[in-house]
Amino acid sequence: MILIVLGSSSAGNGYLLQDSEGNCLILEAGVRLKEVKKALDFDLSGVQGCLISHRHGDHIKYASDYMKAGIDVYTDATNGLEGHRFIQMESGKQLTIGPWKIKPFSVIHDVPTFGFLLDHPESGKTCFITDTHYCPYIFKGLNNIIIEANFCEEIMTKRFLEGSLNAVVRARTMKSHMSLQTTLDFLKANDLSEVNNIILIHLSSGNADPESFLQRTLAATGKTVAIASPGTEIQLNKTPFL
Amino acid sequence: MSQDNNQTPVKPKKEGLMEVKNELVNTISSSEERAFPANYAALSNLNISWLYMLGIKDKDGNSVLMSCTPKSVQRSFLEMLYSGLSVVKKQCYLIPYGGELTFVSSYAGDELKAKRDGGVLSVIASAIYEGDKFAYEVEAESGIKRIKEHEQSLDTIGNGTKIKGAYCVVTFKDGRRELTIMSKDQIIMSWNQRQGQGLSPAHQKFTDEMACKTVKRRALKPIIGSSNDSSLMEEGNESPKGSEAAQAVKQKANAERFDFDEHEEVSSKQTAPEAKAVAVAAEAVQAEYPSFA
Numbered sequence: 001m002i003l004i005v006l007g008s009s010s011a012g013n014g015y016l017l018q019d020s021e022g023n024c025l026i027l028e029a030g031v032r033l034k035e036v037k038k039a040l041d042f043d044l045s046g047v048q049g050c051l052i053s054h055r056h057g058d059h060i061k062y063a064s065d066y067m068k069a070g071i072d073v074y075t076d077a078t079n080g081l082e083g084h085r086f087i088q089m090e091s092g093k094q095l096t097i098g099p100w101k102i103k104p105f106s107v108i109h110d111v112p113t114f115g116f117l118l119d120h121p122e123s124g125k126t127c128f129i130t131d132t133h134y135c136p137y138i139f140k141g142l143n144n145i146i147i148e149a150n151f152c153e154e155i156m157t158k159r160f161l162e163g164s165l166n167a168v169v170r171a172r173t174m175k176s177h178m179s180l181q182t183t184l185d186f187l188k189a190n191d192l193s194e195v196n197n198i199i200l201i202h203l204s205s206g207n208a209d210p211e212s213f214l215q216r217t218l219a220a221t222g223k224t225v226a227i228a229s230p231g232t233e234i235q236l237n238k239t240p241f242l
Numbered sequence: 243m244s245q246d247n248n249q250t251p252v253k254p255k256k257e258g259l260m261e262v263k264n265e266l267v268n269t270i271s272s273s274e275e276r277a278f279p280a281n282y283a284a285l286s287n288l289n290i291s292w293l294y295m296l297g298i299k300d301k302d303g304n305s306v307l308m309s310c311t312p313k314s315v316q317r318s319f320l321e322m323l324y325s326g327l328s329v330v331k332k333q334c335y336l337i338p339y340g341g342e343l344t345f346v347s348s349y350a351g352d353e354l355k356a357k358r359d360g361g362v363l364s365v366i367a368s369a370i371y372e373g374d375k376f377a378y379e380v381e382a383e384s385g386i387k388r389i390k391e392h393e394q395s396l397d398t399i400g401n402g403t404k405i406k407g408a409y410c411v412v413t414f415k416d417g418r419r420e421l422t423i424m425s426k427d428q429i430i431m432s433w434n435q436r437q438g439q440g441l442s443p444a445h446q447k448f449t450d451e452m453a454c455k456t457v458k459r460r461a462l463k464p465i466i467g468s469s470n471d472s473s474l475m476e477e478g479n480e481s482p483k484g485s486e487a488a489q490a491v492k493q494k495a496n497a498e499r500f501d502f503d504e505h506e507e508v509s510s511k512q513t514a515p516e517a518k519a520v521a522v523a524a525e526a527v528q529a530e531y532p533s534f535a
Contacts, residue, residue, distance in 0.1 A: 045522050070523065094503045103502050119502060134495035167320060168265045171272040182491060189496035 001123040003146070003236040004039050007031040008201045008228035010058045013130070015146070015201075015228070016040070017236065019122050023098050026050035027116070027128055029063040029073065036066070047071050048098030051089070053130055054113035055079040072097075076112050089114065107132035110176045124194075124238035130202050133175050134182050138190050143238045146228075147186065149200040149217070150177035151207035159206060173207070180213055184220045192221055196240055201228040262312045263292060266319055279326035279358055291322065291329045291336075300338050310343035321345035327354065349455045352462040356412070359469035360462075367410040367458045369450035373398030374406065378423060387421040403446070405429075408453040410461040422461035429453045432460075 006014035007030055014031035016039055018024045024046045026036060037044065052060050052075035060081075063073050067085035074097070075081060077088045089095070091106040091114065101119040106112065107129060115129040117139060124143030129135050131148060151173055159165035178186075187198065198221060200213055210227045217225045226234050270284045278284045292307075300306050307315055318336050322345055327333040333351035337344050347355070356362040370376045375393035380386070389409070409423040424432075433445055433456070445452050 101502060103500075105500050117500060117502065134491045136494050136496070137498050137500035138496050140499065140501055168269050168316075171269050175272050182495065186496050 001120060001236045003199065003232075003234045005201075005228040005230060005232040005234075006035045006039060007058075007230050008232075009203065009205060011205075012058050012061065013202065015128075017100075017118075017120070017123070018046070019099060019120060021099075022046040023048055023100075025097060025100050025118075026066070026071065028052060028059045028130075029066050030058040030061055032062055033065040033069055044069060044071065048100065049074055049087075051075070051102065051104075051114075051116055051128075052079065053115070053128075054109060054111050056111065056131070059131070074102075076114065078112060105137055108134060108136065108176075110172070122238065123236045124196075126236065129178075129186075131176065132178060134178065135186050138186075140191065142190060142192070142195050144197045144199070144236050145187070145190075145195060146199045146201055147183055148178045148202040149180045149183040149208065149213050150202055151204045152180050152209060152213070155209060156207040165206070173204070177202075177204075180208070180216060184217065187217070187221050192223060195221075195223055196238065197234060197236060198223050198225045199228055199234060200225065203227065258312045259307055259315075262316050266292075266316060266323075269320065270323065277324065282326040284323050287328055287330075288319065288323060291319070294330045295336060298336075306336070306338045306343060310338050310341055314342040314344070318343040318345040325351070325355070326358070327351045349459045349462075352459055352466060355469070356462045356465045359472065360465040361415045361469075362412055362462075362465060363415045364413045365410065365458055365462065366413075367408060367454035367461075368392070368394075369402075369408045369453050370406045371398040371400065371402075371450070372404040372406055373400075376406070378409075378421070387423065389421060399450070402448060402450040405450050405453055408450070408457040410454070410457040412461050412465065420461065422457055424453075424457045424460060426453075429456050432456055 001017060001019050004016040004018065006012075006016065008015070012030035013028040014035065015027040016024055016036065017027065018040075022045075024040060025048050027050070029050055029052050036047075040046070049072040050063070050066050052063060052073060054060070054076070055078070060075070060079060063075070063081055067073050067081070067083055070085070072085055072087055073081060074087045074089045074095070076090075089104050091104055094101065094103040096102070099120055103117045104114040105117065107115045109131045113131050115127065115132065115135065115137075118126045118128060120126070125139070125141055126144040126146065127139050127142055128146045129148060135147075153174075156165060156170055156173065160167065160170050183200070198217060200217060203210055203213065210229075214225055214227055217223075224240070226232065266288055267285070270288055273284070295307055296305060298306050300309050302309070322329060322334055322336065325334070325345075325347065327347065329336055331350070332348055333354055334348055335346045337346055353362075353365050356365065370392070371394065373395075375391060377390040377392075379388050379390050381388065389411075405426055407423060407425040408429060409421060412420045412422070414420075430441075433441060433452075436442075
């Protein structure tokens, strides 16, 4: 299994999970279809579907293009998508898409938002959490963790005091995204004994310092940590030795 | 001056104004705990101040909220709210300067801040009239000034315009007293610093009252400047919304176990080969008819 990051910021989010047989699950529809096609060598035949966490543009903007290309799009009923390619997803309702077992759960954003618990024979149990104030849940036996680390409170406060960050943006971010500290608390609360990779996603362009986020997560967990940025490819297997 | 002429060009800004108001409400309701001083109802102060300011017109007869830049409106309101003052109670003024709405604390706001943040118990100012018997001393060791005598009568007050100076006694909660004295020349010099300069009718007719305000402001300036944020730190000062949010993370984060269902379900929408066939077909159709769908 390989994780290909097409975009991981408020400019547009898109992640591809591709197994060794060519099956592909797309997470989020915030990057152009062209980018998905490029990453898949213009062969969409292996695409099993696309999961969309919520209705903000950086996650859903190109959903209708994906649907026109024959990709089943799974998201909440209130997100304004319709047609035979749209499949409603509900929190806590498990579904199977190709070789993936998926169970969405609700997280804490300013619009209804899902996180995903995924299972695949190659990657094992993987959680995908983005755009949330915190994660209400802990998970058993995770093998890979894909999680938002949006901002660092100190950086944000410094920018706010300097006047380069709007008070409204700051207040909203603090209640609808995960600070690095909240992310680290989540990681500490979960059993990481079987975790192979931790991938930090959706870092803010101004309020985060990727290098220090990496170091601090590394220090807190002792796991393989990566920062998602467009073009990143990560081996997402159950063990590092596959 | 025609009202219609004035209103036509400002109309498009109306929507922007509602946005500013909504953003302010959002900021207030999502502000972290202890953002506002104790006993300050930020949201209701925002609402009532907004209504009040809607009625304030600039020199051209336009509402100042419309004629000033939305950014400056937002900024000045936030300054007012975070200082815990009220424009309706004249504790501060929101004044348009060159198209920018500007927050200025009033002498009443200064007094409130000094009492709230600076440990001040009372602020008493008095004018010294021309016929008054007034004497004060400066303690050489400490530099502390003390009034030795101040004898005043209704005769010396007269119509209140003939003053020699004014003083202000600030009494702190711990019993300390500070005396600030200003001579008439000093007072008038400070008045000449005003925007537009010169003396307003109020300064000319109610000289003693205005002098008291001036000396109060001077006395309180260093007290406010050197105050700390204790008013934001008092127990029970968490704004309910903020503390709720902070508690939410503490209590609700990472709290519940979440896992796959015990039993395998069979709600697969379509099998992989089907999906593959459909995707290929759609690709073909899209390639052939780019405007399809």
